[in-house]
Amino acid sequence: MxxxxxxxxxKVFRTKIKEPGLRGSVRALLRPTYSEVVAVKDINFExxxxxxxxxxxxxxxxxxxxxxxxxxxxxxxxxxxxxxxxxxxxxxxxxxxxxxxxxxxxxxxxxxxxxxxxxxxxxxxxxxxxxxxxxxxxxxxxxxxxxxxxxxxxxxxxxxxxxxxxxxxxxxxxxxxxxxxxxxxxxxxxxxxxxxxxxxxxxxxxxxxxxxxxxxxxxxxxxxxxxxxxxxxxxxxxxxxSYLRHNYLTTKIVNVKFTAPCPGLTLSNVEILKHTEKGVKLRVNTKFNSIENVLSELFAQVDTEDISVEEPAMEVIIRDIYGRPAGEGEQNAAG
Structure with a gap:
């Protein structure tokens, strides 16, 4: 139910447009003009x-x-x-x-x-x-x-x-x-x-x-x-x-801080964005490699002091949805 x-x-919000000065104030009073902002556009759901x-x-x-x-x-x-x-x-x-x-x-x-x-x-x-x-x-x-x-x-x-x-x-x-x-x-x-x-x-x-x-x-x-x-x-x-996760939440940024330098670090199916003596910044596509596998490879090669995983920004998710071919990012996508 x-x-x-x-x-x-x-929902449309209307705002009265007022030009500067006394003339603008009188004009806004006698012949007001408005700008409109459409906040919500004909949405449907249950x-x-x-x-x-x-x-x-x-x-x-x-x-x-x-x-x-x-x-x-x-x-x-x-x-x-x-x-x-x-x-x-x-x-x-x-x-x-x-x-x-x-x-x-x-x-x-x-x-x-x-x-x-x-x-x-x-x-x-x-x-x-x-x-x-x-x-x-x-x-x-x-x-x-x-x-x-x-x-x-x-x-x-x-x-x-x-x-x-x-x-x-x-x-x-x-x-x-x-x-x-x-x-x-x-x-x-x-x-x-x-x-x-x-x-x-x-x-x-x-x-x-x-x-x-x-x-x-x-x-x-x-x-x-x-x-x-x-x-x-x-x-x-x-x-x-599950559909959103599989199709749009696949990119994760992993930040790793080392306890000691690790110059010869090798990782499979991972993009290394930044590698210094103090740590490494990785981009992981979870369609091809899990975070767990990446961390296992890391732990086998280096001692870590701190690890954080960043989610994609909502703006990135929105961009990815719009970037898909027609039919893949529409309302009521198959899950």
Whole structure:
């Protein structure tokens, strides 16, 4: 059963053009002219109950605008959408009790208060019974491991801790659907892995449908089975993660720091981008060689101090999708 249904959703932002000076101000008042920016172009998709879906694209692609329409914050210019059978911009208050949302750059927590106080305020806002709230708070604290910092003012939390509290706050009232807008943005590697783990547990243990946006390829590979790619407001790919991984996420950059120089390093099916006494930078195409095989070859020849693997930038993925022959990078590609 589809919990999110989107048909021909379209959003245009209009901005009044004003020329400089008094004459420009008068002209803008009497004969206003506008510039139009199409943020979302006639998109169509459905999300089934219990899905964990990634909605990805570069900055400015239309991801956040889509979420704002699906949560009722924005009205579309054209098209229709339903979330849990309700039109979001017509039934925003009613829908608020069944959906949650987290925007990576906008907090729903009170900055100077401990997260626990914010949780209590949100419990009152959503009219959660005292006993039910206490029970649910305990479950959420355990799931998100908040005990060590829940009484710390939000302003003193690390970005990763704050994001854990943000997502926890969005599910204090049991939600059927959660919208997460860039939940891992700005996080370090450790915090990012923790947030991914918590999102996955929320989906598996509470059967929550999760719709999240990201421009991080790692989020896609580690979290979801389905991905929708949007660029310039249009959906250019709606497919399985396995299809995306096999066709578009094949290039990895491996940075290796040596404990001692290794001038005679030899590796098969790998492009060496940079080799110095201190380390090496490699480009690996996982269609022809796995990261595990590359590391095994490395470990057999040199002692390493540090290793990191970089995912391709979302802009590179988008470019690759557009660069494929017609039919290979279109919506609903075979997975």
């Amino acid at each position: 589809a919990v999110i249904e989107v048909n021909g959703l379209h 999300v089934e109950t219990g899905e964990l879906l990634a909605f990805i694209g570069p900055n400015g692609a239309g991801k956040s605008t889509t979420i704002k329409m699906l949560t009722g914050i924005l009205n579309p210019t054209a098209g229709t959408a339903k979330v849990l059978g309700l039109v979001p911009w017509e039934a925003r208050r009613q829908l608020a009790f069944s959906i949650g949302s987290v925007f990576g750059q906008k907090s729903q927590l009170w900055y100077h208060l401990p997260a626990l106080d914010s949780f209590r305020l949100l419990g009152s806002i959503y009219e959660i019974d005292g006993k039910d709230f206490a029970k649910r708070l305990g479950q959420v604290m355990e799931l998100f491991e908040l005990e060590d910092f829940i009484k710390t003012p939000v302003r003193k939390l690390s970005l990763g801790q704050r994001m854990r509290c943000e997502i926890a706050a969005s599910i204090l009232y049991r939600r059927k659907v959660i919208f997460l807008d860039e939940p891992t943005i700005g996080l370090d590697v450790v915090a990012k892995l923790k947030i991914r783990e918590l999102i996955k547990r929320l989906n598996e243990e509470e059967k929550t449908t999760i719709f999240f946006t990201s421009h991080d390829a790692g989020d896609i590979e580690q979290l979801c089975k389905r991905v929708i790619v949007i660029n310039h407001g249009a959906i250019i790919l709606d497919t399985s993660t």
